[in-house]
Amino acid sequence: MQFNRLALLSVVGLLSSTGWALAQGQTLTIATVNNADMIIMQRLSPKWEQATGNKLNWVVLEENVLRQRATTDIATKGGQFDIITIGSYEAPIWGKQNWLVPLDDLGNDYDYADIIPSVKNGLSYNGKLYAVPFYAESSFTFYRKDLFDQAGIKMPDKPTYDQIAEYAAKLTDKSKEQYGFCQRGKPGWGENMAFIGPMVNAFGGRWFNEKWEPQLTTEPWKNAVTYYVKNMNAYGPPGATANGHNENRALFATGHCALWVDATSAAGYIYNPKESQVADKTAFAPAPVEVTSNGSGWFWAWALAIPTSSKKVDAAKSFVKWATSKDYITLVGNEVGWVSAPPGTRKSTYDNPEYVKAAPFAKVVYESVANADITKPTKDPVPYIGIQYVAIPEFQGIGTAVGQQIAAALAGQVSVEQALETAQRSTERTMKQAGYPK
Amino acid sequence: MHPKTREKLIATVVGWLAAGVIFFPIFWMILTSFKTEVEAIATPPKLFFTPTLENYVTVRERADYVHFALNSVLISVGATLLATLIAIPASYAMAFFPGKRTKDLLLWMLSTKMMPAVGVLIPIYLLFRDSGAIDTRWGLILVYTLMNLPIVVWMLYTFFKEVPKDILEAGRMDGAKPKQEVWMLLMPLSLPGIASTALLSIILCWNEAFWSLNLTTSQAAPLTTFIASFSAPEGLFWAKLSAASTIAIAPILVFGWMSQRQLVRGLTFGAVK
Numbered sequence: 001m002q003f004n005r006l007a008l009l010s011v012v013g014l015l016s017s018t019g020w021a022l023a024q025g026q027t028l029t030i031a032t033v034n035n036a037d038m039i040i041m042q043r044l045s046p047k048w049e050q051a052t053g054n055k056l057n058w059v060v061l062e063e064n065v066l067r068q069r070a071t072t073d074i075a076t077k078g079g080q081f082d083i084i085t086i087g088s089y090e091a092p093i094w095g096k097q098n099w100l101v102p103l104d105d106l107g108n109d110y111d112y113a114d115i116i117p118s119v120k121n122g123l124s125y126n127g128k129l130y131a132v133p134f135y136a137e138s139s140f141t142f143y144r145k146d147l148f149d150q151a152g153i154k155m156p157d158k159p160t161y162d163q164i165a166e167y168a169a170k171l172t173d174k175s176k177e178q179y180g181f182c183q184r185g186k187p188g189w190g191e192n193m194a195f196i197g198p199m200v201n202a203f204g205g206r207w208f209n210e211k212w213e214p215q216l217t218t219e220p221w222k223n224a225v226t227y228y229v230k231n232m233n234a235y236g237p238p239g240a241t242a243n244g245h246n247e248n249r250a251l252f253a254t255g256h257c258a259l260w261v262d263a264t265s266a267a268g269y270i271y272n273p274k275e276s277q278v279a280d281k282t283a284f285a286p287a288p289v290e291v292t293s294n295g296s297g298w299f300w301a302w303a304l305a306i307p308t309s310s311k312k313v314d315a316a317k318s319f320v321k322w323a324t325s326k327d328y329i330t331l332v333g334n335e336v337g338w339v340s341a342p343p344g345t346r347k348s349t350y351d352n353p354e355y356v357k358a359a360p361f362a363k364v365v366y367e368s369v370a371n372a373d374i375t376k377p378t379k380d381p382v383p384y385i386g387i388q389y390v391a392i393p394e395f396q397g398i399g400t401a402v403g404q405q406i407a408a409a410l411a412g413q414v415s416v417e418q419a420l421e422t423a424q425r426s427t428e429r430t431m432k433q434a435g436y437p438k
Numbered sequence: 439m440h441p442k443t444r445e446k447l448i449a450t451v452v453g454w455l456a457a458g459v460i461f462f463p464i465f466w467m468i469l470t471s472f473k474t475e476v477e478a479i480a481t482p483p484k485l486f487f488t489p490t491l492e493n494y495v496t497v498r499e500r501a502d503y504v505h506f507a508l509n510s511v512l513i514s515v516g517a518t519l520l521a522t523l524i525a526i527p528a529s530y531a532m533a534f535f536p537g538k539r540t541k542d543l544l545l546w547m548l549s550t551k552m553m554p555a556v557g558v559l560i561p562i563y564l565l566f567r568d569s570g571a572i573d574t575r576w577g578l579i580l581v582y583t584l585m586n587l588p589i590v591v592w593m594l595y596t597f598f599k600e601v602p603k604d605i606l607e608a609g610r611m612d613g614a615k616p617k618q619e620v621w622m623l624l625m626p627l628s629l630p631g632i633a634s635t636a637l638l639s640i641i642l643c644w645n646e647a648f649w650s651l652n653l654t655t656s657q658a659a660p661l662t663t664f665i666a667s668f669s670a671p672e673g674l675f676w677a678k679l680s681a682a683s684t685i686a687i688a689p690i691l692v693f694g695w696m697s698q699r700q701l702v703r704g705l706t707f708g709a710v711k
């Protein structure tokens with residue numbers, strides 16, 4: 001009898017110790033994209049694993065595959081992922097659906113006040129933060145200072161699109177494969193439309209009026225897209241409809257471009273002499289403006305979020321807190337180099353003299369990100385948030401369809417007017433099917 | 439030139455041209471895997487360059503290739519075995535004891551292949567979620583078996599039709615039961631056909647990306663998900679992606695080469711009588 005009791009006690013003891021061990025050492029599945037900053041996070045994460053006794057299973061996927069995979073799992077409450085990497089486009093939409101765990105309670109030591117307000121806004125819905133920023137970006141103008149000096153041009157503090165066209169004309173020399181206007185042409189809501197969206201905003205346009213009616217055939221859209229097609233054909237690289245962010249980045253880094261308006265996050269790469277031939281010849285200016293400066297530079301953040309279907313929320317919170325903290329940024333600075341520190345998320349990064357020294361573009365990046373107000377993206381009022389996107393689920397389809405029409409206009413298959421009329425009709429149809437105005 | 443010689447020459451040239459066109463993307467991918475990222479996207483494309491193994495080193499560092507490759511082997515072979523096991527009796531019945539609706543049944547089976555996979559993603563995902571099959575090898579084996587079953591049945595049906603009925607009847611006269619008939623007569627007689635069907639099924643499973651990307655995360659993820667992890671929205675990745683793809687297709691390519699005699703014999707089985 002005594003033996004039995006002893007045996008029972010041992011079993012209970014063993015079970016409780018196992019339970020404790022499980023609580024201490026959980027395995028989390030994290031889904032992410034294959035960006036340089038994420039690869040650094042993956043490389044440094046054993047430090048968090050050692051400190052907490054937890055383990056991470058990494059699932060690295062292409063951006064669109066990740067979006068589809070994560071949406072399927074979250075919508076069906078599959079519970080496959082404990083942490084997912086999402087963009088500022090998804091954060092408010094998924095937050096509204098209650099698909100994500102609110103992340104307002106990571107503790108005082110997390111220093112929420114240090115997060116740049118525009119970034120925090122971009123990842124919130126109804127005042128609740130649904131994803132914590134890993135890195136954030138806006139867009140600005142990369143230009144070749146050496147070519148500007150040779151041509152006797154001085155870049156203004158706030159260039160306009162008209163000025164950019166004028167400089168592009170002067171700096172294009174096709175015999176040397178040097179192009180003055182290298183912009184995205186590959187169709188897609190996150191490709192050519194990421195450039196065209198903010199440009200339309202700068203020309204005074206908007207995607208929808210306050211009644212959710214598409215505005216694609218209005219004057220600002222016509223002016224902006226005509227400007228884009230004209231200058232891309234005259235001063236852009238050949239085969240521009242195949243060029244997205246990566247292709248233009250390579251063209252600029254190999255000295256083929258004089259002007260490029262794109263993601264501020266590419267600055268670290270362009271400034272790195274190991275990867276870029278123009279590291280010491282490049283300077284930066286804000287994204288061009290035209291009739292307004294509202295929404296002229298885009299806003300994007302890659303952030304970490306926890307699906308409500310996760311069963312390991314506490315451990316997941318511990319990781320997202322670690323990976324987006326000030327300490328993590330310092331860790332990257334010390335271990336990998338300050339130029340590789342995740343940009344655009346915390347004010348303290350830009351107060352750090354070591355970072356500012358390593359990243360001469362820091363001030364312009366900070367201002368671009370801080371000024372990118374997703375709640376006031378256009379000259380005229382709009383019912384949506386988002387600068388280069390509209391934060392509604394239907395936008396992925398709409399943005400890509402419009403992007404394809406504009407790419408067709410760029411390739412000369414249709415006129416700008418025809419492209420915009422077709423885009424307007426397809427957008428009207430999609431919005432009607434989705435039941436707008438809501 | 440003798441007309442026959444000329445015909446032969448033309449056929450050879452056309453054959454080589456077709457082979458060249460088919461193999462070119464694979465050749466280019468292998469070539470790209472030895473370039474630097476900047477060389478990989480250079481315009482005009484570079485044919486001559488100093489090769490580097492840097493991409494292979496990075497790929498090896500970033501992901502556990504052996505884990506993904508083992509999953510690919512187990513899942514492809516498992517699904518093929520299961521599909522063949524189900525398809526042999528099914529095709530036997532349809533080839534030798536056809537009913538009124540056998541042809542319709544065959545056509546219906548094939549028609550399931552015409553539906554886009556994404557159309558049934560959510561129902562399958564829910565079934566997988568409820569049965570705990572997400573990210574398991576057996577789950578993927580099941581899906582691949584169902585995916586390839588129509589093709590395997592069709593191919594085996596065609597091969598079995600080539601076997602003279604009289605041989606099976608003679609066996610039956612000698613007292614062979616259906617199981618013995620299939621095992622001792624039909625299978626040895628149509629072995630090249632069965633082998634080529636199995637090979638094709640393995641190749642189809644190996645290259646399948648939609649279900650493997652959507653139904654696995656880490657434990658059961660095969661090489662297709664390994665490849666997918668090297669594509670990037672920001673930054674250059676073509677050389678690394680090519681290196682990952684090269685080592686992902688290498689085993690199946692070698693396997694295909696080694697068994698090509700069998701494959702061709704099987705595919706032309708019964709073609710000339």
